[in-house]
Structure formats: C-alpha cells, structure tokens
Amino acid sequence: MEKIKTNKFCQSCGMPIKSDPQNGGTHADGSKNIIYCSYCYQKGVFYLKERLKKCKHFVKIK
Template sequence: MPMKHDPLGGGTEADGAKNPEYCSYCFANGAFIQPDISCKEMIAQVKAIMWQKFKIPAFLSWFFVWKIPKLKRWNSSGIRGN
C-alpha cells in the first residue's frame, strides 16, 4: 500500500517508532506480520483483497501490485529480504 494511503502512517518498529518503508498492514512491532509469505503469494493476496473489497477485476488489479516485487522486502539486497 502506498504510504500516503496507510491509515496508520506506516508500520512500526519494536520501540513504537514509525517505519517509513513498510505499511501497517505488512509491518508491526519491528517484524513482518506475515514473515513467511512469498512475493508471489503477497501479489495474489492483494489481488484477492482488491476484488473482495472493491470489486476490481484481476486484470486491473495489476496496477496496484506491480511494485510489490520491487520492495526492499523481496530485493536480495534488503536486510529483511524474503
């Protein structure tokens, strides 16, 4: 989720500080909420949510998920890579 649309303004570190890289749906208390989810699984999950909540069909939901593989979480150089 784009950070500007995150209702909580981003995820949180263990000390409660805001994490500017991850949204509150993915990151809380210094850890990923779903630590073992793959990039492919995350894309499928987001597409499903887009359909369930907003009735956005799969072919249009790609506009909402295309950046997921580019996130630091799934980048091999990311310190919290998955």
C-alpha cells in the same frame, strides 16, 4: 541536516503508503517505520502473509 527518505509504496507489498491508515508500520520500540505499511510491519515484526489479503486491493495491477 540529513533529509529523511520517504517511500511512496510499501517495500514489502507495494501498497501506497498514503493509503495506509497508520501512515506506515512501527519498529519494535514503537517508532514509525516509513518503509513498510502497517499491514506488513508492526512492532518490528513482519505480518505479510496474514495482511496481504487486506492490502492487495490497494495495489493496481497493470
């Protein structure tokens, strides 16, 4: 059985996936994407420029 890799953070904006109300984005076919958050990736399309302002408060700057 192949283990599915899960990411703790969106690989595009850095937001914690656990903070994403949708628990990840979606591929074009509607299946769940666990690499990017739903703010950055929906229906197989990246929305980072429009969504970055909404998710930046989830990311801590050290």
